[in-house]
Amino acid sequence: MDLDDIDIIKRIHASDVKAFEWLFHHYYQPLCLFANRFLNDTELSKECVSDLFSYLWEKRETITVTISLRSYLHRSVQNRCLNLLKKKKIENKYVDFVMRTGLINDRAYQEKITDVYYSKELAQKINEAIGQLPDRCQEIFRLSRFEHLSYKEIAQKLALSPKTVENQMGIALSKLKQSLNRFLSFWIFFC
Incomplete structure (x- = not known):
């Protein structure tokens, strides 16, 4: 299946499972590698990308993509990774606080x-x-x-x-x- 961005988005909006599977198989591995550049944790990177795809399927009818699909997915993964890193930083502050005090x-x-x-x-x-x-x-x-x-x-x-x-x-x-x-x-x- 060779689809352009507009086709794939329209088909996913219409709950086309085959289109979503194509999207997943086409982008999952590259997005995991991209996430790992931020997180330096293969399992956490896979979890992050899997969560993104779950989110995309759950919100498939309302998601609006105004840039290329590839850019949208990479930006979404990047934002999720940065949020995870921010959360990790806060957790580390808590542990550090307990140790110091x-x-x-x-x-x-x-x-x-x-x-x-x-x-x-x-x-x-x-x-x-x-x-x-x-x-x-x-x-x-x-x-x-x-x-x-x-x-x-x-x-x-x-x-x-x-x-x-x-x-x-x-x-x-x-x-x-x-x-x-x-x-x-x-x-x-x-x-």
Whole structure:
């Protein structure tokens, strides 16, 4: 089957499975190689491209392509890769934060953090624990730890007293330590 961009897009809009299969077989491998240039992880690259094709099929009736199909697919993969890298950077910040602040002070726990799978799971647990903080407490914590603002700067930004900011940070750290210690105790016991 030799189709031009307009034909393939029209046929996919009309739910033509054969056209979609042609698109997949024609572009999957090159897009995986392209994704791997960003991610340097073959399996993650395949997953990223597979997710794109799933998305394309789910949204086939509403997707608008205003550039060449090849360019559209490459740009879509590039954007997905950059989003994955941004997410990974945030996860790494969470793990780094836990290590720096001493929320985990047991040497065995710290050694476990070097395990890639564990680091990813820990980052997820940290994110969940932060998400369980009260809204204002969460906001203050994020400004302090991820935007590196001083208590005074946070107080000015949120129209609070520095003492309130300090108290909220104390609450945040205490709650995070409780949440993470439960997770870490569970992890060490079962792993």
